[in-house]
Amino acid sequence: xxxxxxxxxxLLEAKRLLDSGQVGALELTNACIEAxxxxxxxxxxxxxxxxxxxxxxxxxxKKLKNKEGGVLEGIPLAIKDLYxxxxxxxxxxxxxxxxFVPPYESTVTQNLLDAGAVFLGKTNLDEFAMGSxxxxxxxxxxxxxIRSTQNPEKSLVPGGSSGGSVAAVAAHIxxxxxxxxxxxxxxxxASFTGxxxxxxxxxxxxxxxMVAFASSxxxxxxxxxxxxxxxxxLSVMASYDEKDSTSLKGNRPDYLKNLNPSAKKLRIGLPKExxxxxxxxxxxxxxxxxxxxxxxxxxxxxISLSMLKYSLPCYxxxxxxxxxxxxxxxxxxxxxxxxxxxxxxxxxxxETRRLGFGKEVRRRIFIGTYVLSQGSYExxxxxxxxxxxxxxxxxxxxxxxxxxxxxxxxxxxxxxVEEGPKMSAVDMYLNDIFTVSANMVGIPGISIPAGTTxxxxxxxxxxxxxxxxxxxxxxxxxxxxxxxxxxx
Amino acid sequence: MTKNLIKGKTGPWEIVxxxxxxxxxxxxxKLFSGxxxxxDGGANSRVNFFxxxxxxxxxxxxxxxxxxxxxxxxxxxxxxxxxxxxxxxxYFYPDLPSGYQIxxxxxxxxxxxxxxxxxxTGPKRIGVTRIHMEQDAGKSQHDLDPSRTCIDLNRSxxxxxxxxxxxxxxxxxxxxAVAKKIHTLAQYLDVCDGNMERGNFRIDANISLHRPDxxxxxxxxxxxxxxxxxxxxxxxxxxxxxxxTLESGGKISQETRLFDAAKGKTFTMRDxxxxxxxxxxxxxxxxxxxxxxxxxxxxxxxLPELPDxxxxxxxxxxxxxxxxxxxxxxxxxxxxxxxxxLAYPDFPDKKAAPKLVAHWMMGDMAALMNKGDRASDALxxxxxxxxxxxxxxxxxxxxxxxxxxxxEKLWEDxxxxxxxxxxxxxxxxxxxxxxxxxxxxxxxxxxQHNVAEYRNGKTSxxxxxxxxxxxxxxxxxxxxxxxxxxxxxxxx
Numbered sequence: 001x002x003x004x005x006x007x008x009x010x011l012l013e014a015k016r017l018l019d020s021g022q023v024g025a026l027e028l029t030n031a032c033i034e035a036x037x038x039x040x041x042x043x044x045x046x047x048x049x050x051x052x053x054x055x056x057x058x059x060x061x062k063k064l065k066n067k068e069g070g071v072l073e074g075i076p077l078a079i080k081d082l083y084x085x086x087x088x089x090x091x092x093x094x095x096x097x098x099x100f101v102p103p104y105e106s107t108v109t110q111n112l113l114d115a116g117a118v119f120l121g122k123t124n125l126d127e128f129a130m131g132s133x134x135x136x137x138x139x140x141x142x143x144x145x146i147r148s149t150q151n152p153e154k155s156l157v158p159g160g161s162s163g164g165s166v167a168a169v170a171a172h173i174x175x176x177x178x179x180x181x182x183x184x185x186x187x188x189x190a191s192f193t194g195x196x197x198x199x200x201x202x203x204x205x206x207x208x209x210m211v212a213f214a215s216s217x218x219x220x221x222x223x224x225x226x227x228x229x230x231x232x233x234l235s236v237m238a239s240y241d242e243k244d245s246t247s248l249k250g251n252r253p254d255y256l257k258n259l260n261p262s263a264k265k266l267r268i269g270l271p272k273e274x275x276x277x278x279x280x281x282x283x284x285x286x287x288x289x290x291x292x293x294x295x296x297x298x299x300x301x302x303i304s305l306s307m308l309k310y311s312l313p314c315y316x317x318x319x320x321x322x323x324x325x326x327x328x329x330x331x332x333x334x335x336x337x338x339x340x341x342x343x344x345x346x347x348x349x350x351e352t353r354r355l356g357f358g359k360e361v362r363r364r365i366f367i368g369t370y371v372l373s374q375g376s377y378e379x380x381x382x383x384x385x386x387x388x389x390x391x392x393x394x395x396x397x398x399x400x401x402x403x404x405x406x407x408x409x410x411x412x413x414x415x416x417v418e419e420g421p422k423m424s425a426v427d428m429y430l431n432d433i434f435t436v437s438a439n440m441v442g443i444p445g446i447s448i449p450a451g452t453t454x455x456x457x458x459x460x461x462x463x464x465x466x467x468x469x470x471x472x473x474x475x476x477x478x479x480x481x482x483x484x485x486x487x488x
Numbered sequence: 489m490t491k492n493l494i495k496g497k498t499g500p501w502e503i504v505x506x507x508x509x510x511x512x513x514x515x516x517x518k519l520f521s522g523x524x525x526x527x528d529g530g531a532n533s534r535v536n537f538f539x540x541x542x543x544x545x546x547x548x549x550x551x552x553x554x555x556x557x558x559x560x561x562x563x564x565x566x567x568x569x570x571x572x573x574x575x576x577x578x579y580f581y582p583d584l585p586s587g588y589q590i591x592x593x594x595x596x597x598x599x600x601x602x603x604x605x606x607x608x609t610g611p612k613r614i615g616v617t618r619i620h621m622e623q624d625a626g627k628s629q630h631d632l633d634p635s636r637t638c639i640d641l642n643r644s645x646x647x648x649x650x651x652x653x654x655x656x657x658x659x660x661x662x663x664x665a666v667a668k669k670i671h672t673l674a675q676y677l678d679v680c681d682g683n684m685e686r687g688n689f690r691i692d693a694n695i696s697l698h699r700p701d702x703x704x705x706x707x708x709x710x711x712x713x714x715x716x717x718x719x720x721x722x723x724x725x726x727x728x729x730x731x732x733t734l735e736s737g738g739k740i741s742q743e744t745r746l747f748d749a750a751k752g753k754t755f756t757m758r759d760x761x762x763x764x765x766x767x768x769x770x771x772x773x774x775x776x777x778x779x780x781x782x783x784x785x786x787x788x789x790x791l792p793e794l795p796d797x798x799x800x801x802x803x804x805x806x807x808x809x810x811x812x813x814x815x816x817x818x819x820x821x822x823x824x825x826x827x828x829x830l831a832y833p834d835f836p837d838k839k840a841a842p843k844l845v846a847h848w849m850m851g852d853m854a855a856l857m858n859k860g861d862r863a864s865d866a867l868x869x870x871x872x873x874x875x876x877x878x879x880x881x882x883x884x885x886x887x888x889x890x891x892x893x894x895x896e897k898l899w900e901d902x903x904x905x906x907x908x909x910x911x912x913x914x915x916x917x918x919x920x921x922x923x924x925x926x927x928x929x930x931x932x933x934x935x936q937h938n939v940a941e942y943r944n945g946k947t948s949x950x951x952x953x954x955x956x957x958x959x960x961x962x963x964x965x966x967x968x969x970x971x972x973x974x975x976x977x978x979x980x
Contacts, residue, residue: 083544084543084544090543092543097543100543102542102543102544103537104537104542106544207544207546208544208545208546209544209545210544211543211544212543212544212773214772215772215773216772242548243546243548244546244548245546245547245548245549245773245774245775246772246773246774246775321769322772324578324767325576325578325587325588325767325769327587328578328580328586328587328588329541329542329543329585329586329587331580331582331587333582333585333639334540334541334585335542345582349580369767372578372767372768372769373765373767374765374767377767377768377769381769
């Protein structure tokens with residue numbers, strides 16, 4: 001096998017080569033670093049850490065030689081720049097944290113390091129994870145490695161907010177990447193780039209050391225090339241963490257070891273609300289996906305989620321409310337960007353935040369501040385939380401009747417980088433229409449590749465399950481993945 | 489009900505006061521982080537990443553602080569809420585690192601309590617609306633650098649308890665009594681050290697005046713009162729100000745004021761226009777605080793006897809007066825001293841001991857404490873020593889008068905024992921009948937003239953003979969015995 005072919009393998013395939021000693025960890029990492037450097041035109045990484053990566057790979061090589069390697073020993077990964085990494089700059093895609101170097105490591109990245117992973121660098125993202133196209137980053141947009149077959153010159157967005165992470169995996173720079181999902185930021189970009197992305201149950205992965213966007217919605221998760229890769233990644237990333245009060249107690253299962261690829265007798269709910277007004281391309285993909293699942297022995301149940309239409313509006317009250325408070329700490333007083341030549345403390349705040357935050361972030365801070373202010377709080381925030389519990393209730397009832405729910409991940413394939421800024425904020429927000437409910441309710445959702453548009457842009461489907469149903473989601477997804485691979 | 493009215497030029501007014509007490513919760517670590525609350529590492533030495541509001545850092549509640557708030561809740565006879573919620577109070581300030589303070593706004597941990605006080609009109613019950621927990625902010629120091637403000641985050645995140653009373657208070661004296669009672673309770677329960685100089689116990693007072701039987705007037709808040717004396721002065725000043733304004737037809741504007749102790753005046757801190765919209769909402773980083781029945785019960789069991797119950801016991805079981813019982817019960821250290829002294833096993837008259845010990849504590853001991861500015865919990869005198877002194881008084885070894893001298897010696901040098909002092913100073917009372925009688929007979933022989941007058945009916949001379957005897961014995965003669973022998977010698 002050619003050296004440059006290694007990095008196109010799946011994570012599990014690469015792991016086999018490393019564990020058997022056929023490929024050295026340093027060689028593999030060097031191949032990935034070369035690819036990272038060769039892809040700078042895509043603006044995938046905000047910070048590259050090749051020196052660290054080589055040191056980690058050398059360490060891994062020793063451990064692999066002594067058969068002491070962890071489950072991800074020597075595997076090059078990319079880390080979304082929302083995870084604080086000790087002594088490595090962490091920006092959250094914002095000017096306000098442009099030069100911020102955390103003196104601590106997030107729990108999720110520490111878990112990966114403990115398993116022997118090699119970190120290539122920190123990937124670009126929408127500023128503070130606020131966006132669906134990775135065009136709000138202070139460090140510029142990410143360009144997807146995916147191209148339209150009809151218009152290969154056109155630069156497409158990778159989706160957002162985890163745009164850099166999916167681009168790094170889709171461009172075969174990293175074998176997998178960490179991402180985060182507040183309203184769809186793992187699943188929609190996975191759908192846009194033909195990858196697998198899972199947002200787990202709220203509380204499965206620790207939020208400690210993850211720069212907060214909306215605390216009650218944020219969840220860490222992986223993006224990967226295959227379902228099995230994603231299962232292994234999540235098994236390592238997830239842990240109970242006493243440093244995060246919302247972390248769920250108990251041991252996390254080994255999703256890969258327990259994997260049972262099957263859809264037999266699985267009751268799959270098809271919410272009618274998610275199948276209205278879809279594009280023909282998407283309909284074709286969904287119909288063939290259903291056929292594949294039917295062939296695998298799945299049973300379909302027509303369902304209705306009447307509360308679903310309220311998810312997005314309520315999400316755009318709760319998420320900005322929490323964000324407006326979470327982002328108050330970026331005030332120029334202790335760390336990060338500080339405006340110069342200001343008269344008094346009020347001006348310091350105003351100027352630091354006006355210059356330090358981008359337009360989308362400021363928009364959401366304004367919305368959040370408004371919905372929490374006296375006179376609006378009851379009508380907006382409290383009402384949205386009430387509706388949220390109704391939505392949760394409806395999902396819980398639905399999961400009495402079905403094992404999983406199938407929906408499209410996004411309404412469309414990746415659009416052009418130039419088109420993004422022309423979209424209205426509301427149109428951009430509509431990107432999250434199928435994904436936000438999982439965050440509002442706290443349930444897991446996985447996006448897997450299901451087909452493409454006529455011009456070859458990937459389209460994903462999403463499975464939603466009850467809380468802690470990650471194993472079920474991996475099982476059905478793996479069965480689907482195996483079946484579609486055979487077909488092709 | 490007796491109304492606590494004040495007279496104005498234009499008629500009577502009623503005062504309405506409500507208090508908000510901020511008490512620092514005694515705890516080794518902060519409310520949401522493992523940082524220490526005490527130490528001498530200098531500025532910013534007790535600050536971890538969470539306390540400094542670093543990105544991605546999360547709060548983890550210190551359950552000991554929760555227990556402390558529950559204990560205080562029992563102290564004010566409050567309802568302990570099985571579910572309470574931490575909210576964020578959002579505002580910008582340089583020493584508030586996260587841009588919000590974590591507090592309990594919508595669902596506090598304790599509600600619907602009360603405390604009992606006494607004032608000149610008798611006992612009174614004051615409602616306590618709520619107790620909630622919150623984080624303290626850091627400290628901005630403007631005087632360390634000519635052009636910059638320095639920030640010390642050592643205090644950032646330390647647990648506070650806010651105790652809010654109903655507007656049930658009708659006089660300045662009552663307000664002081666309420667504040668003192670809360671102070672006593674907090675110390676009693678070990679939930680706050682009560683140190684007001686260090687700001688560990690500070691009071692905000694809301695005050696308004698209105699005509700009797702009309703709606704409450706507009707209130708003014710005086711913040712950060714850190715002594716009972718200042719609180720009294722500030723309230724009196726504010727009452728005068730309100731009276732003057734209202735009686736001349738003016739209006740009170742709702743505002744927040746501070747007290748300048750040097751000038752003895754209050755002044756405006758911020759008016760209503762500057763009032764912040766704190767945008768309270770439940771902190772999504774924290775789960776609701778859920779208290780199990782077992783935990784509440786365990787905390788109830790862990791409580792010491794509270795002042796009100798102790799006072800009742802002193803009155804009923806030990807026969808103390810209301811005044812004495814209050815004095816000893818309301819100071820936890822004095823109460824403990826008292827009970828330890830009473831535990832002395834060898835009192836000759838066990839029944840009389842409680843009153844006698846109380847008498848000594850309230851009289852000579854209190855006087856010496858006041859004189860030396862000695863705190864009740866820093867007494868070097870051992871309770872057993874006082875008990876021994878009382879023992880010697882009861883069995884007649886020393887007289888009450890001599891005992892005063894002995895007590896002063898003991899106070900000065902706690903290493904001494906009562907026995908040592910009595911022996912060394914030869915203070916022991918002389919009760920030996922033969923010794924006394926010999927001396928008295930001799931003295932009477934020298935006073936033939938006075939003895940004759942006495943026997944002729946001038947009985948008032950008896951005191952003179954007692955005095956002469958005492959003179960011989962340098963005051964150490966047992967007075968009862970002297971009386972007895974004198975009567976026998978003179979009247980027979």
